[in-house]
Amino acid sequence: MIAEIGQFVLILAFCVAISQPILLAAGLRARDPVFHSVARAGALAQFALIAAAFVCLTWLFAVSDFSVLVVAENSHTSKPFLYKLTGVWGNHEGSMLLWVLILTSYTAALALTAKQVAPRLITLTFAVQSAVTSAFIGFLLFTSNPFERLDFLPENGRDLNPLLQDPGLASHPPMLYAGYVGFSITFAFAVAALIEGRADARWARIVRPWALAAWSFLTFGIMLGASWAYYELGWGGWWAWDPVENASLLPWLAGTAFIHSLRVMEKRDTLKSWTILLAILAFSLSLAGTFLVRSGVLTSVHSFAVDPQRGVFILAILIAVIGGALTLYGLRAHTLKPTGVFSTISRESALLLNNLVLASACALVFFGTFYPLFITTVSDQTISIGAPFYNRTFNPMLAALLVLLPIGSMLAWKRGKLGPILRKLLPALLIALIAVALALWLSFTGSLAGALGAGLALWIGVGVVLDITSRIKLAQIPLAASMTRLRNLPLGIWGMFVSHLGVAMIVFAITGVSAWNQEERAFLQTGRGASSTLQIAGYDITLVEVRDLRRENYIGDEGVLELSRNGRVLETMTAERRFYPVRQMPTTESAIATRWWGDVYATIGPEVPGRGWPVHIYLYPFALLLWIGGGVASLGGVLSIADRGRRSLGTPRSGVSGLSKPAGKG
Amino acid sequence: MRWYSFLPLIGFVVMAIYFGLGLRQDPSSIPSQLIDEPFPIINLPALEGREFGLSNEDLQGHVSLVNVFGTWCAPCVVEHPMLMLIKRTEIVPIYGIDWRDQPGAGTEWLARRGDPYRLVGNDADGHAAIDLGVTGAPETFLLDREGRVRYHHIGIITQENWNETLLPMIRELQNS
């Protein structure tokens, strides 16, 4: 019954979604303002119906209704309740429904927050958004119906892939989708602007919070995915340049370029066609990512079960949506005329450089991901592209950009001078060089690349601090005045500081985990003697005992390890080897002890008779900072959204008159 | 209208064509590197309880099939009757490589199911399989008289594979 209700509301949602572009187009032609409320109502209706469908599917999983195909394929009565619920999106159909749910949530959010400014633009945006939504609901209904029934009722389900039964799974896909799908709104705004033949600073101001929201979610989602890989995969690997990981990085790179070029558009009413193109690209890359994961075109540890029919349907959606948008872009881009100018040395040109590197990096990763596919379609050779390639190409590009970051963020708008800024940043350079020296001397490996990474991180971090002190004119004006300036700094600026600090943390953490890591392995006996202990970097790991493990849906071994130093026990860790009988799948659960300087990461293998238990220990300095940094960077984006001064029209900032407003007023 | 504004669209169209073509392919298959190369040098010991193993001399002088299998491999069970059929036709000898099996497992499996192989080599450590560029089981190689690899079949040999691909090639090689 519930499944049928779910099916029904899904069909209704499709009807509403597909009616919107038609109705709104008619309304815009007739110039009848009542169609603006039609748009609002349509948006809210789509959301309500899809939410109802989602609730139905969740219900089916919660009660383990195995007459429904996806539940039978992906659930089991002995699965813990939390994972019954999160299993709703642990499969292709359910995650697609989640995607559409988030899509309609954004549409509804737009309906609730859009003020009466620019009604034509907003209405067009709804039309485009609804068109995209109807394409995806169609995809669900015709190829991936979550409510499809089985002809028989199985005794039990096939259980969810054990790798996915993890709290990380509960949060990673929804967060990631919130990012991908958020760019659908900016895409819709961009297409609407092209239809209108007009995009200006006002457009940029309206779009920016949505771009920031999508970006923040995506940053956080990627960070969650990387942290999940780190904890789950057994050796502390957090990024493998796997095609599906790249699929999330591509819109992120385009999105980062986008939020930066939006600022230029806001300030100078220029770079318009480029910014619009970025908006189209960001969402197009999200869609390309969807194609990658669900069509079977590339294999990956992440891939859903493949089905060529779905691949064809998604490709059709891609062609319609992206092809349509890019055709419109080709036809209309020339109507977007810039009015502002800026000098060659200025904040704007620094942001232009930022865009150059990010766009190039994006193209590089795109090429690297799809090149093997291109080669196999034209020849019978296959090549593969892995981490070593990206380390030699992507990393230097990003490093170069990061060196320029503190300089760029301090440059003046419109017309800047390099000299004074470089002088202001001298302390940052000095501290960075000290960091390089310290890293060479103190780190486990004394690697040069690591030292440079540490230096880069400090260059950025101290650069942010110096930026703040420079803006509040610390030590140049009375302290009280500086404090006033500090309090009056717009939230948007704080967002920038916080995000850039997050970047510095990430750079430092990546350096630690990649350049200063240590590794040891040995066969250990249980007990406390020398044959039970492994030594690494002054620490002792002792395999105290190995216990039998028996849970709801898995069995296995549990190794109890003690971490000590100079005889003093610091922490007890448990590493597991699990076996899930229903899926016949083994997994390892690593034991991770987090110290202030980094993680001690341990895994245990199956006992080898006569040799003992194989134990593998890694040391990952500053691993935790990687996740914190990701969260901080994401937070910066959120702070910027909250900056109202940049969103509402015609509100002069205190102390500066209207002269600073760009030429293109609404 | 500026012509370069259409560059993104052109780029996308090219991409879409490749995606479309890519959908028809199997991304996980790796093309064989051994075609027209001499069969790698192998010198495999016999299975437990048998006298003779498998080495290159055994493959010289006549057209032959070399089949990589394992007792742990379920598709090999599915393929087995086909191999017995080929043996009964006496058209071409089949040689076996027992990949990564515990001692005695191969002998027992063949005793239970029937032995289609003229000779079997025991590749206990899997190094011979790596020399052959094998990535899964079953896989079968077709060798000519000089011991050169002419065809590499990945997966189960079906009646169709036999009738349409293998048998014609074997006939051609035998008559040349």
Next chain:
Amino acid sequence: MIRVLFLSLFLSLAGPVSGGAFAVSPGPDEIMPDPDLEARATQLYGQLRCVVCQSQSLAHSNATLAADMRGVVRDRLLAGQSNQEILDYMQVRYGDYVLMLPPLQGNTMILWLMPGLLLIGGGIGIFLFLRQQNIRANSGTQETLDPAEETRLAKLLAEEGQE
């Protein structure tokens, strides 16, 4: 489809049968006594792709075939081969696919040239844009200001420029 089927079977069944698979790899029994060779081995593992898992290098793959391939790498190191010779050995048998770093050859040339081309191309694009911008600025479409306004503008820009 069959490929996916028996590959997954291989991975799942290889464990109980060949024992020691799904160890945390590489396992302690794979350490080479000579630290220099061990360092080279680790480096090589990272450069070779596990051909059955397809998304991992030999350094981290739990598959039995990966363990076998690591064994071959170690044997060849002990036999005195160079890193490049060992990579070539694997390439001859599995093709370019097994190399994580695509070799510099005809069909990968464009891949390796891509970063450079992108930056140069983008750089030219920016140069053209800035030049066009200067033309726009100098063609008088900007309002001209009298000296009093110029001073005020300069002062405001100096203040605002800090943002």
